[in-house]
Amino acid sequence: MPPMSEVVEYKGYITPKDRRYSKDHMWIKIVEGKKARIGITDFAQKKLKSIVFVEAPEVGKEFEAGETITTIESLKAVGEIIAPVKCKVVGYNQKLDDDPGLINKDPYGEGWIVEVEVEDPAEIEKLMTAEEYVENVVKKEA
Numbered sequence: 001m002p003p004m005s006e007v008v009e010y011k012g013y014i015t016p017k018d019r020r021y022s023k024d025h026m027w028i029k030i031v032e033g034k035k036a037r038i039g040i041t042d043f044a045q046k047k048l049k050s051i052v053f054v055e056a057p058e059v060g061k062e063f064e065a066g067e068t069i070t071t072i073e074s075l076k077a078v079g080e081i082i083a084p085v086k087c088k089v090v091g092y093n094q095k096l097d098d099d100p101g102l103i104n105k106d107p108y109g110e111g112w113i114v115e116v117e118v119e120d121p122a123e124i125e126k127l128m129t130a131e132e133y134v135e136n137v138v139k140k141e142a
Helices: 044-048 121-126 132-141
Strands: 009-012 013-016 026-032 036-039 049-055 067-074 078-082 086-093 114-118
Touching: 009 132, 013 044, 013 132, 026 114, 026 121, 036 044, 036 078, 044 132, 114 121, 114 132
Parallel strands: none
Antiparallel strands: 009 013, 026 036, 036 114, 049 067, 067 078, 086 114
C-alpha cells in the first residue's frame, strides 16, 4: 500500500495518486513506454467482495475505450474489466489463476489484471485523477 500522502482516502476506500481512473472503476498505470497495467479500484473490489475467478483475456486482441476486455467473478456478481483507453492486450496476471483473491488483498499491486500496450499514452491523461475519481464516482456511490 502506498504511503497515505500519496493516496486519496475516503470512507476507508484507498485511491493512489500515481495512476488514472475511469468511471467504470478501472485504474491504469504506465509501467514502461506504452505498456500499462489495468486493474480494478479498491472501491470496486470491496463492492464485489470475494473474487473467485478471473477469465484470462485474449492476448493480442485490440480494444477500443469502453469495450470489455474480460470478466471477473465474485461470490456476489460478475464484473467487467473495461478498457479505459484504446489498447492491445499483451499480458495477463497469471497469478490470478491460482489466487483471484489477490485482487481483494492488493488491488493496486499484486492484484493487477491485464497488461496492455496503449495506442496513445496521452489518452491516459484524459482519465480522472485520484481526486477526481473519488469526487465524481466514489462519493456518489459510497
